[in-house]
Amino acid sequence: MSPASLPLIAVLNGPNMNMLGLRQPRLYGTATLDDLEALCAETAEQLGLAIDFRQTNGEGELISWVQECRGRAAGIVINPAGYTTTSVALMDALLATGLPVIEVHMTNPYRREDFRQHSLVSKAAVGVICGLGINGYRLALTAMADLLEAPEE
Numbered sequence: 001m002s003p004a005s006l007p008l009i010a011v012l013n014g015p016n017m018n019m020l021g022l023r024q025p026r027l028y029g030t031a032t033l034d035d036l037e038a039l040c041a042e043t044a045e046q047l048g049l050a051i052d053f054r055q056t057n058g059e060g061e062l063i064s065w066v067q068e069c070r071g072r073a074a075g076i077v078i079n080p081a082g083y084t085t086t087s088v089a090l091m092d093a094l095l096a097t098g099l100p101v102i103e104v105h106m107t108n109p110y111r112r113e114d115f116r117q118h119s120l121v122s123k124a125a126v127g128v129i130c131g132l133g134i135n136g137y138r139l140a141l142t143a144m145a146d147l148l149e150a151p152e153e
Helices: 031-049 059-069 088-097 135-149
Strands: 008-013 050-055 075-079 101-105 127-130
Touching: 008 059, 008 127, 031 050, 050 088, 050 135, 059 075, 059 088, 075 088, 075 135, 101 135, 127 135
Parallel strands: 008 050, 008 075, 075 101, 101 127
Antiparallel strands: none
16 A cells, blocks of 8 residues: 555654653653654554654644544544643543544543543543653554454444
């Protein structure tokens, strides 16, 4: 299959993900955003997927990217980061796509502060993967490939 004919998965990352490798390495590890993108690209290739990997610190830009996925992508893997618990607009945009969404978090929010333990984005997600560092993205892409292969019920 040519890359243009592969199912496209948007891998979207929210605020401060550009600081991976520098920001709280005890929590987030030492891998950088470039390392994460390489892991996602390698995983996607193995699974027969194409990815569009992006990161932004802006809520409006993230929402616009989600909206662009409708009619363009087969699914969304998203780490909404700080917008997880605050953005009704992001949740609404994800729901409006009609696409399968998998939410990813590098840390386990249930082992952190109380305010991190309620995700608005989860209302739009088929599944949530958390606490496994960058390997959570590998699992999310694998799960997305499985979802796309499953017959519709």
